Amino acid sequence: MHGFANPTRFLRIARWLTPWLLASGLLVTAGALIWTLTVLPAERLQGETVRILPVHVPTAWLGMGGWTTIAIASFVELVWRHPLATIAGRAAAVPGAVFTALCLLTGSIWGRPAWGTWWIWDGRLTSMLVLLFLYIGYIVLAQATAREGASSRVPAIFGLIGAINIPIIHYSVIWWYSIHQPPSLSVGQSAMAPAFLWPLLISTLGFSLIFGGVVLARMRALLADVQAEARLRRKALGA
Amino acid sequence: MATAFKPKHQRLVLILLAFAALIAAGLLAAWALRNQASLFYVPVQFAADPPAPGRAVRLGGMVAEGSLKTQADGVTIRFAVSDGEAVVPVTYSGIVPDLFQEGSGVVAEGHLQPDGTFRADNLLAKHDESYVPRELEDMTAAQAKQTVAETFQ
Known part of the structure; x- marks a missing residue:
């Protein structure tokens, strides 16, 4: 695992993997959506x-998955102080926020x-809206600390604290009387006929591939940013 | 401490402890909110502790089978909301949501009247977690049940 944590090796793998993830994700998502529109x-x-x-369910899962990624990255950042973890948390925030917004939008429609x-x-709708606000707060905080050269541990602590909202979103329909239906899927069980389940699983795969591709692309961009800044600083000092 | 404890391990333990405490605090808060954070009351809560007449509340449950009646004026409906233990009669005048029907979930916004009837100003439908294709609807009840049993086993 530590082998992948080496930024140079990570960049080599990410450069190769990013287009594959994005292309296959777009293809699978397009297929799932055409199926949804015609066969369902x-x-x-x-x-x-x-x-x-x-569309609605995968965006909800990925909205929550994005913050789970932030929480894991924050944890690695706080314990092992690994620079890639900081980058990974920041990279996952924007697609996570976009998927959360899409979930709220499609849910409203x-x-x-x-x-x-x-x-x-x-309870379900409100906790999901809180998740969107948490994302916006995290993005602003991470950008501000990166720009001001402040400790990246500040957004990491925020990322960990915000993780408490994830189980609340999940259990909101179980603990509280809600207008939102309880989960249709649990381990090994489905209250959903296969005619609905399969397109859902395939579109989830497609959206997840796109999510992974966007995170890797953003990680590469953020790493390039950090390197460019370091080079400029060296030049300024050398001159 | 007798043994050498790496700072990395110290951070790991500290953060795990802090995170566990945080999750526990959050879950406790959510648990304490279980009455306040619910969207609606169910009939059994109405029976145990009825809200003051005229106070705006939401009532949720299932529309009892065979209870839905349209009044002579054509726009007022009466039905009973049930949670399996208690039943509250409801009246409503207006357009009902598409998914509103007997045996399905409903959330009624309104107030309790002194005679014990709930007067709804607005009706919302609630869909349950099962998704069944429409074709199953045309089967007999026994056929549909078998198909569903085969599907969900």
């Missing part, structure tokens, strides 16, 4: 609106026909 059957109660499911409202201050 109407749902017993919801009818055609169920077609938003293979779905909520209008299914529940009869665009928005309601329900």
Whole structure:
């Protein structure tokens, strides 16, 4: 594992892997969405609106997965002080925030026909909105500390504290009476017919590949930024 | 400390402890909020501790089978919300959401009237976690049940 933590080796692998992840992700996502639009059957109660499911659910999972990535990176940063962990946390924040925003947006569009409202201050909806605000806070904080040369441990602590929201989002529909349905999928069990489950799993794979590709691309860009800055500083000192 | 304790390990233990304490605090807070953070009351809570008449509250549960009746004026409906233990009668005038039907989940926003009926100003539908294609609907109940059993086993 420590072999991958070497920035030079990481860059070599990332340079090769990024286009593959992005291309395969776009391909798989496109396939899943075409399937969703053409083949997916109407749902017993919801009818055609169920077609938003293979977009809404993966974006929710990746919104939460993005912060889980930040939390793990923050932990590695705080304990092992590894520079790649700082970069990884910052890189995962923007796609995580985008997926969270997409989840809220598609959820709102779905909520209008299914529940009869665009928005309601329900436990699940509110905790997901809090996640979006946490992302925005983290992005601003990480940028500010990087620019001011302050310790990258500050955003890492924020990343760890924010992780408490992830189990709250998950259990919000179990602990509290909510308008949002409880999870349809649990380990080895599905309350979802295969006609809906397969497109969901395939679109989740596609969105995840895109997510991975964007994180690697952003990590490379942030690393290049750090290196360019270091070179400029050396030049300024040498002159 | 007798043995040499690397700073890295010290940080690992400290952060793990801090993180565990944080998670525990968060879960305790969420647990304490379990009554306040719920979107609605269920009929059994209404039976045990009814809200003051006129106070704006939400009532949620299942629309009891066979309880949905349209009144003579054509826009007022009456139905019963049940959670399996208690039942609250509800009246509502207006357009119902598409997914509103007997045996399905509902969240009614409104207030309790002195006669014990809940007067809803707004109805929201609640979908459950099962997703079934529409084709199953045309089967007989026994056929559908078998298909579902085969699907979800």
